Amino acid sequence: KPALRLALATALLNFAxxxxxxxxxxxxxxxxxxxxQAAAVGAELLxxxxxxxxxxxxxxxxxxxxxxxxxxxxxLAAKSAETKSLLRDLGVRELADSLARSRPEGKTNVASAAExxxxxxxx
Numbered sequence: 001k002p003a004l005r006l007a008l009a010t011a012l013l014n015f016a017x018x019x020x021x022x023x024x025x026x027x028x029x030x031x032x033x034x035x036x037q038a039a040a041v042g043a044e045l046l047x048x049x050x051x052x053x054x055x056x057x058x059x060x061x062x063x064x065x066x067x068x069x070x071x072x073x074x075x076l077a078a079k080s081a082e083t084k085s086l087l088r089d090l091g092v093r094e095l096a097d098s099l100a101r102s103r104p105e106g107k108t109n110v111a112s113a114a115e116x117x118x119x120x121x122x123x
Contacts (some may be wrong), residue, residue, distance in 0.1 A: 002061040005049055009068035012042045016075035035076060039083045042073045043090040050095065063110060070113035077120040084121060093121040
């Protein structure tokens with residue numbers, strides 16, 4: 001379901017934006033435990049949505065899912081070495097590289113986000 005994929009990508013993006021791994025309160029501890037699971041779900045979502053977005057227009061829900069998943073995964077990678085390592089193991093860097101190279105007309109946001117993910121996972 002496209003709406004469900006978009007909702008999940010948005011939830012992952014919100015989690016990544018608010019994830020603060022260096023805090024020591026109970027909420028931050030719980031978030032550190034959930035971050036690898038969120039990254040795995042995001043990688044799965046990205047892999048599935050990428051095929052759908054390839055045939056859709058730049059304004060499609062599938063492209064929005066890919067963009068939000070990329071931003072969420074890049075954010076998680078930048079904030080946590082453990083999550084970055086997991087995303088590398090899951091092949092997200094290679095997928096981001098493929099998305100960045102494809103750069104079809106009208107999908108520049110996805111290609112730009114893919115470039116950022118590649119950089120976050122390369123460091």
